[in-house]
Amino acid sequence: MTVRRFVATLLLVASAASAQPATDLAFDQRIRKLEEQLRCLVCQNQTLADSGAGLADDLRREVRTLAMSGKSDDEIRAFLVARYGDFILYDPPVKPRTWLLWFGPFALLVAGGVIWMVIVRRRRDGGGDDSPSGLLGSDAKARARAWLDEEPPGV
Amino acid sequence: MRAIKAWKWTLPLAIFAVVVAFLYVGLSRDPREVPSPLIGKPAPQFSLAQLHEPAKTLGSADMKGRVWLLNVWASWCVSCRVEHPLLLELGKAKIVPIVGLNYKDKTPEGKAWLAEHGDPYTVSIVDADGRVGIDWGVYGVPETFVVDKQGVIRYKQIGPVTAEALERKILPLIRELERS
Amino acid sequence: MIPELGHFALILALAVALAQGIVPLVGAARRDANLMAFARPAAVLQFALVATAFGCLAWSFVTSDFSVLNVAEHSYSTLPTAYKFAATWGSHEGSLLLWLLMLAGWSLAVALRSRNLPAPLLARVLAVMGVVSVGFLLFLLFTSNPFERLVPAAPEGRDLNPLLQDPGMVIHPPMLYMGYVGFSVAFAFAIAALLGGRLDATWARWSRPWTTVAWCFLTIGIALGSAWAYYELGWGGWWFWDAVENASFMPWLVGTALIHSLAVTEKRGTFKSWTVLLAIVAFSLSLLGTFLVRSGVLTSVHAFATDPARGVFILLFLALVVGGSLALFAWRAGAVGGGGGFAPISRESFLLANNILLIVAMAAVLLGTLYPLFLDALNLPKASVGPPYFNFVFPILMAPLVFLMGVGPLAAWKQAALPPLVTRLRWALAVAVVTALLLPLAMGRWSPLVACGLFLALWVVAATVTIVVHRLRSAPQPTLIAKLRANSAAWYGMLIAHLGIAVFIVGVTLVSSYEVERDVRLDVGESIELGGYTFTFRGVEPKPGPNYRALAGTVDVLRDGKVVNTLKPEKRIYAASGQGMTEAAIATGLFGDLYVALGEPVSETGVAGAWGVRVYSKPFIDWIWFGAFLMAVGGFVAIADRRYRIAVTRKAAALAGARPA
Numbered sequence: 001m002t003v004r005r006f007v008a009t010l011l012l013v014a015s016a017a018s019a020q021p022a023t024d025l026a027f028d029q030r031i032r033k034l035e036e037q038l039r040c041l042v043c044q045n046q047t048l049a050d051s052g053a054g055l056a057d058d059l060r061r062e063v064r065t066l067a068m069s070g071k072s073d074d075e076i077r078a079f080l081v082a083r084y085g086d087f088i089l090y091d092p093p094v095k096p097r098t099w100l101l102w103f104g105p106f107a108l109l110v111a112g113g114v115i116w117m118v119i120v121r122r123r124r125d126g127g128g129d130d131s132p133s134g135l136l137g138s139d140a141k142a143r144a145r146a147w148l149d150e151e152p153p154g155v
Numbered sequence: 156m157r158a159i160k161a162w163k164w165t166l167p168l169a170i171f172a173v174v175v176a177f178l179y180v181g182l183s184r185d186p187r188e189v190p191s192p193l194i195g196k197p198a199p200q201f202s203l204a205q206l207h208e209p210a211k212t213l214g215s216a217d218m219k220g221r222v223w224l225l226n227v228w229a230s231w232c233v234s235c236r237v238e239h240p241l242l243l244e245l246g247k248a249k250i251v252p253i254v255g256l257n258y259k260d261k262t263p264e265g266k267a268w269l270a271e272h273g274d275p276y277t278v279s280i281v282d283a284d285g286r287v288g289i290d291w292g293v294y295g296v297p298e299t300f301v302v303d304k305q306g307v308i309r310y311k312q313i314g315p316v317t318a319e320a321l322e323r324k325i326l327p328l329i330r331e332l333e334r335s
Numbered sequence: 336m337i338p339e340l341g342h343f344a345l346i347l348a349l350a351v352a353l354a355q356g357i358v359p360l361v362g363a364a365r366r367d368a369n370l371m372a373f374a375r376p377a378a379v380l381q382f383a384l385v386a387t388a389f390g391c392l393a394w395s396f397v398t399s400d401f402s403v404l405n406v407a408e409h410s411y412s413t414l415p416t417a418y419k420f421a422a423t424w425g426s427h428e429g430s431l432l433l434w435l436l437m438l439a440g441w442s443l444a445v446a447l448r449s450r451n452l453p454a455p456l457l458a459r460v461l462a463v464m465g466v467v468s469v470g471f472l473l474f475l476l477f478t479s480n481p482f483e484r485l486v487p488a489a490p491e492g493r494d495l496n497p498l499l500q501d502p503g504m505v506i507h508p509p510m511l512y513m514g515y516v517g518f519s520v521a522f523a524f525a526i527a528a529l530l531g532g533r534l535d536a537t538w539a540r541w542s543r544p545w546t547t548v549a550w551c552f553l554t555i556g557i558a559l560g561s562a563w564a565y566y567e568l569g570w571g572g573w574w575f576w577d578a579v580e581n582a583s584f585m586p587w588l589v590g591t592a593l594i595h596s597l598a599v600t601e602k603r604g605t606f607k608s609w610t611v612l613l614a615i616v617a618f619s620l621s622l623l624g625t626f627l628v629r630s631g632v633l634t635s636v637h638a639f640a641t642d643p644a645r646g647v648f649i650l651l652f653l654a655l656v657v658g659g660s661l662a663l664f665a666w667r668a669g670a671v672g673g674g675g676g677f678a679p680i681s682r683e684s685f686l687l688a689n690n691i692l693l694i695v696a697m698a699a700v701l702l703g704t705l706y707p708l709f710l711d712a713l714n715l716p717k718a719s720v721g722p723p724y725f726n727f728v729f730p731i732l733m734a735p736l737v738f739l740m741g742v743g744p745l746a747a748w749k750q751a752a753l754p755p756l757v758t759r760l761r762w763a764l765a766v767a768v769v770t771a772l773l774l775p776l777a778m779g780r781w782s783p784l785v786a787c788g789l790f791l792a793l794w795v796v797a798a799t800v801t802i803v804v805h806r807l808r809s810a811p812q813p814t815l816i817a818k819l820r821a822n823s824a825a826w827y828g829m830l831i832a833h834l835g836i837a838v839f840i841v842g843v844t845l846v847s848s849y850e851v852e853r854d855v856r857l858d859v860g861e862s863i864e865l866g867g868y869t870f871t872f873r874g875v876e877p878k879p880g881p882n883y884r885a886l887a888g889t890v891d892v893l894r895d896g897k898v899v900n901t902l903k904p905e906k907r908i909y910a911a912s913g914q915g916m917t918e919a920a921i922a923t924g925l926f927g928d929l930y931v932a933l934g935e936p937v938s939e940t941g942v943a944g945a946w947g948v949r950v951y952s953k954p955f956i957d958w959i960w961f962g963a964f965l966m967a968v969g970g971f972v973a974i975a976d977r978r979y980r981i982a983v984t985r986k987a988a989a990l991a992g993a994r995p996a
């Protein structure tokens with residue numbers, strides 16, 4: 001056997017061995033989780049994991065190849081973003097232009113808390129026109145007022 | 156304090172007005188369009204077999220020093236036929252070399268398509284599995300890229316090249332790039 | 336002939352709606368009883384006309400009249416009759432007609448069920464609904480006419496989208512629209528109150544049942560949409576935070592805030608201007624949703640074929656109706672506002688927190704939905720906002736609210752003391768914490784997220800039990816039955832709805848953390864293990880359908896060696912469109928679903944050989960929709976409360992006595 005054929009056989013065996021991870025469950029699940037956070041650019045309302053589009057097949061193959069060559073999730077994402085932009089990520093990266101998106105809700109939550117305190121403080125100090133409930137509760141008083149205000153029909 | 160109290164009633168209206176303004180602008184945008192992050196970046200390296208002469212290859216290095224167009228096409232692509240007359244004209248005018256990237260196609264069918272519809276390309280290269288397309292951020296067919304003399308991508312046309320796009324954007328850009 | 340009749344009916348309906356919108360308003364302003372009395376018959380007539388138009392379109396579909404463009408584009412001669420009927424609303428034009436039918440239906444209901452409303456209020460409410468109808472009728476007649484003819488008639492239709500050929504299609508849109516459009520009633524009541532310059536607790540009592548019913552239908556509509564996506568789309572998901580899903584969810588969030596706010600306004604005469612604002616916002620979000628689906632501004636799986644001209648029209652309509660309402664609010668809210676005081680710890684303060692949290696949640700969903708548009712409009716690089724964002728932000732915002740659900744119902748109105756509340760609830764808290772920490776172990780893997788979710792759900796259950804026990808203990812009646820009867824339907828409705836939320840949270844928490852999926856190649860006879868079951872692929876055989884060809888797979892499900900189920904997923908090709916579809920096969924269970932879908936044939940022997948098969952285990956997934964169903968049941972129970980019915984008879988009797996004989 002020539003040296004060349006020997007090396008070729010070795011490579012063949014080695015590649016067969018490195019094909020093992022393809023059937024590894026944990027690896028598959030990691031890939032799937034990653035693909036579920038990527039957007040299909042053709043069927044734009046599906047994740048890369050679920051889409052049946054041709055480009056989705058190609059990109060899934062690409063993701064798998066990159067993962068098998070040892071790239072981390074972040075590196076795979078960076079690879080795709082370099083080619084397709086942030087659009088391909090369903091998880092928008094935290095950048096100045098997405099600060100409003102990521103911090104807005106929590107800022108609103110804090111603001112809501114402040115508003116709650118302000119309103120509660122104001123109402124505690126007796127704000128409003130509610131008289132202490134005597135014989136007539138405010139409900140019945142309002143109804144009485146409504147009946148009195150009503151004109152008889154026909155006028 | 157009185158001012159804030161009175162002002163608060165108009166806050167919902169003010170917020171709504173802002174939202175409507177954005178929605179109005181949104182009506183003239185296409186949410187499906189994926190702008191390319193490669194504008195202003197060096198074109199991805201490639202080296203692919205030529206369509207008509209499979210033994211020869213064309214690489215990105217071969218195009219350095221010239222302004223050129225990369226047009227992504229396929230025989231199965233319907234919209235490509237829409238832009239093809241414009242490309243033929245452009246090719247005849249010999250303004251810039253046009254490289255055709257035969258994307259995810261079968262070579263016999265690609266050749267037959269060019270024979271039937273005309274061949275505007277200086278060279279056509281074969282990207283059978285779409286790998287080079289991925290590097291260029293191709294997500295649909297047709298797409299066209301304008302690359303300058305230093306090999307930097309300067310413009311991407313998503314979808315068929317229109318007469319308007321040629322006149323307003325592509326040709327002026329090519330002229331500007333040729334001068335530099 | 337029939338389509339022209341329908342078209343003509345719509346034109347007449349427009350005339351009636353215009354009158355309905357203007358005359359009673361003038362009458363209310365002038366206190367002219369005759370003009371005001373115009374409202375009710377106008378609403379009845381409008382419903383008759385719109386129903387006629389809808390009937391004509393439905394007739395065209397059911398008889399496969401392919402000379403009508405809409406029918407030719409969305410139907411097929413061998414389509415099963417139920418789907419032919421459902422195809423009536425399977426297009427942009429048809430669904431708008433459904434919208435209109437629902438609006439006319441709600442107007443009719445208000446017109447017929449409001450004998451006790453003061454004339455000016457009823458006149459204004461029906462007038463506002465008339466104005467909204469005018470907008471939709473104009474939109475339909477000028478840009479989206481469903482009765483447009485196709486000349487010459489097509490020999491065959493282009494078929495209803497296969498995804499829509501499903502029982503879910505028959506029921507999901509009507510339910511959803513009943514809810515969506517139902518908020519127009521609360522909206523009309525709010526506008527009427529602003530116009531009249533008066534808003535009191537009785538106003539809240541009148542508008543509350545209408546709002547709650549609309550909320551119930553919206554709850555059912557959203558839940559059905561989610562369940563439908565789950566079993567129809569073939570990928571096992573049940574919520575994607577898609578733009579249109581969000582468009583229906585935002586009114587739901589505000590609607591929930593509204594029914595709670597109405598409770599405060601009814602009981603205590605406070606939160607008045609806030610309640611009015613919520614009613615306006617809820618319906619505005621319904622209209623915004625209509626805009627988003629039909630304008631092409633956002634990508635969505637639900638989007639109808641878009642047309643910029645239509646988008647401009649709806650945006651204009653939106654700007655006028657919502658802008659006008661908010662302008663009216665800015666001008667008049669001060670006049671109707673005011674209200675009583677309450678202590679920092681009281682039912683009111685908890686409900687205020689409820690409202691604030693729900694509004695913040697709605698704002699977050701709105702922000703996420705519109706953000707891609709926001710970036711694009713500012714010429715910034717585009718981004719996508721999807722499930723990773725919403726699934727992170729939303730639960731965080733909702734957690735405090737769910738926690739408060741356990742405390743609020745125990746607090747007294749106006750003033751409650753914190754120490755007794757804490758004492759009463761400490762048992763519930765302890766039970767919830769301990770069980771939440773232990774249960775994940777029973778599922779096989781402990782996770783802090785699961786523990787948090789389960790804690791919230793169990794807290795609600797335990798606190799609800801505490802509330803019931805406390806109420807029964809402090810009740811003066813001698814027997815248990817008497818004690819139970821002493822409580823109002825509204826109270827029971829609240830308990831059921833809150834329990835529904837707990838059940839929902841259990842479902843979401845467990846399925847999100849413990850669902851498993853395998854996507855494998857299986858030869859005929861080959862098996863795969865998942866979730867304690869063995870799935871054996873038995874091959875695929877052809878199966879004809881009414882308007883499709885299918886390949887039906889057989890998968891045996893075994894547990895401990897015995898076949899417990901046989902699932903038959905299908906791959907269909909529809910005759911008219913050539914479109915393919917995956918029909919998943921689901922084994923539904925109380926503690927989880929098993930879900931199987933076919934991928935593609937992957938061997939050289941083609942369909943007779945090995946296939947790609949997707950197998951899922953979805954623990955507790957049906958608790959999601961069961962929880963939503965409970966919420967709706969709770970709402971319906973609450974409306975059955977005697978006080979909404981007694982108020983009618985008492986007032987009618989009083990008026991009859993007061994009127995000169």
